[in-house]
Amino acid sequence: MTSLLHVSGLSISARLTAGHLRLLDGVDLDVGRGQIVGVVGESGSGKTTLARSVVGLLERNVTVEAGTVELAGDVVVAPGVDRTDRIRGTAVGMVFQDASRSLNPLMKVRTHLGEVLRRHVRDIGKADVERRSVEVLEQMRISDPARVLDSYPHQLSGGLRQRVAIGLAVVTRPALVIADECTTALDVTTQTKVVALFRTLVDELGIGLLFVTHDLMLASDLCDRIAVMSRGQVVEQGGVEDVLDRPRQDYTRRLLAAIPSWT
Numbered sequence: 001m002t003s004l005l006h007v008s009g010l011s012i013s014a015r016l017t018a019g020h021l022r023l024l025d026g027v028d029l030d031v032g033r034g035q036i037v038g039v040v041g042e043s044g045s046g047k048t049t050l051a052r053s054v055v056g057l058l059e060r061n062v063t064v065e066a067g068t069v070e071l072a073g074d075v076v077v078a079p080g081v082d083r084t085d086r087i088r089g090t091a092v093g094m095v096f097q098d099a100s101r102s103l104n105p106l107m108k109v110r111t112h113l114g115e116v117l118r119r120h121v122r123d124i125g126k127a128d129v130e131r132r133s134v135e136v137l138e139q140m141r142i143s144d145p146a147r148v149l150d151s152y153p154h155q156l157s158g159g160l161r162q163r164v165a166i167g168l169a170v171v172t173r174p175a176l177v178i179a180d181e182c183t184t185a186l187d188v189t190t191q192t193k194v195v196a197l198f199r200t201l202v203d204e205l206g207i208g209l210l211f212v213t214h215d216l217m218l219a220s221d222l223c224d225r226i227a228v229m230s231r232g233q234v235v236e237q238g239g240v241e242d243v244l245d246r247p248r249q250d251y252t253r254r255l256l257a258a259i260p261s262w263t
């Protein structure tokens with residue numbers, strides 16, 4: 001499978017008042033087209049740092065010390081190199097944890113989608129904005145796109161808001177989507193529906209999905225491959241069955257043992 005996202009030997013450090021802290025240490029990771037790769041690991045293991053490094057959303061005290069991030073063969077991140085502004089929101093879409101925070105409460109869904117489309121699609125006309133907005137909400141399996149387009153975020157349920165947030169991430173037809181704990185704030189039923197939606201989108205659109213979660217059960221339901229992180233390193237990665245049914249690392253075994261229902 002062609003690698004869409006190729007992370008190779010990525011090491012990242014944060015400058016602190018007293019010295020440096022290594023946040024990522026020689027991380028290798030690949031996401032193919034039409035593939036869902038889960039990044040799992042306990043809190044503080046570096047999952048979010050990895051996800052954000054791909055799109056250049058790192059804090060100012062953070063530097064890339066070694067390694068590269070390539071998207072479709074182009075180097076977008078390397079020491080002293082940050083070309084992520086070319087891909088953020090266009091070739092790569094992002095969905096974060098809390099949809100209500102990523103949506104402006106004062107803007108209707110139509111305005112949100114219109115802003116993203118006008119920012120990223122040159123010379124797009126009003127009719128095309130409307131057409132594409134309805135189309136993407138239908139892709140999100142939203143049955144009444146006209147009502148949703150005319151709604152403010154607070155008028156929608158949490159599940160619908162997260163569908164809109166996913167719609168915003170894919171409306172520009174990115175090749176890769178990065179989702180960071182984007183189902184964590186949802187109840188279990190809604191979570192299941194959002195996960196099913198991701199699977200459909202990946203299969204239908206052939207996008208690659210980097211899915212960051214602390215929830216191994218969710219990762220096992222959704223992902224094709226899993227990368228397990230600990231202390232800034234990917235300690236184990238492979239097909240979902242290999243990693244979760246036949247873990248090679250004690251760390252992975254301990255993560256699995258912490259899930260009461262895992263057998």
Ligand SMILES: Nc1ncnc2c1ncn2[C@@H]1O[C@H](COP(=O)(O)OP(=O)(O)OP(=O)(O)O)[C@@H](O)[C@H]1O
Nearest residue numbers: 014023042043044045046047048049050059062214
């Ligand atoms: N800019 C920064 N400066 C200093 N330390 C940082 C910075 N960004 C992240 N860290 C630290 O790096 C470690 C990894 O953080 P990160 O958010 O990537 O972990 P995570 O696995 O996503 O955790 P969680 O599941 O809790 O979100 C944490 O200890 C965090 O405090």
